[in-house]
Amino acid sequence: MPRKLAYRNLPQLFLKAREELLCHFRPIITHFGLTEQQWRILRTLSEMEQLEPREICDHCHILSPSLTGVLSRMEEMGLVTRSRVPEDQRRVIVRLTPKSEKLVGELGPLIVAQYKIIEQAFGPELIKQLYEVMDKVIAAERGPISRIALPPKKDWSAIEA
Amino acid sequence: MPRKLAYRNLPQLFLKAREELLCHFRPIITHFGLTEQQWRILRTLSEMEQLEPREICDHCHILSPSLTGVLSRMEEMGLVTRSRVPEDQRRVIVRLTPKSEKLVGELGPLIVAQYKIIEQAFGPELIKQLYEVMDKVIAAERGPISRIALPPKKDWSAIEA
């Protein structure tokens, strides 16, 4: 007896909508030999001058273990530099290189141009609505939302039938 | 000279908003030893009875190469069965098992309960707006949106400085 849940899968809708947007930018980014995450970092660094890894994690929504690898590869490619903070040997400062600044200088305008095209196609009101709704969702703090009680844990992977 | 682009990073906003939502469901899903993708598949199969792999890819937004591994693991766990279509040996039918149907029967109501809590916290209007805006974005077909012209390809990873 197949039964639909009362609510549509909202996170999945986000996924789909995001992909619908991203597919218009991905060709531009890959054209320059970058991944989506690498571009997020380059763009953020070009706006913030210098950042520490955990700040990049926050701004770019990349988890710390992933970032380690991403930064290593970007360092190899000569896109960023990593230097320790003298007064706190745990911390690291990440900066753009002249090369990556030039890259952002070329890539950025193309991204903006694509945004304009999308704005035309979607209509400026939809874009505005998008930003509004997103900001509302993000503004809803994670804390105050209560969590349902979970039943005792069963090891389903071990249950026979 | 750090300069901000004219547009905020919209796909990144989607990512953040999605995570803001998902973090309220993730504990429920992992409590049952499932991954997010596995739950997407279970939920969809429980609503559609039976599906072929490429249909699952479409519905759940999982790329075909990923799905191969996901389904293998789910088969190992006894959550789904895979059977060939006799009249077309290329195609495969994926179904839930009695075990996974029972699992969905326990998990589903918890998900719905969490949606209700979120609806209270966000306000029903915001949820409604969300569905509306998402559907609008998704409705905007990928085809008609034109693509900007890309400059000749440079191999940035090989450029010195």
Place this chain on the structure above:
DNA sequence: GTTGACTGCTTAATATGTTAGTGATTATAT
């Protein structure tokens, strides 16, 4: 009935997501 194009799933290779844990460093509380 063979050839050639196509479809559907899989494999391969690399990059990232996710959770847990480690080691070194710094801050805090005795």
Place this chain on the structure above:
DNA sequence: ATATAATCACTAACATATTAAGCAGTCAAC
């Protein structure tokens, strides 16, 4: 001062994302 806790980046292990390529099965034209 010293033990403790907290912080930060990193490693490890596994799952998924992404792109490209492979391979068997089907279909259509000839």
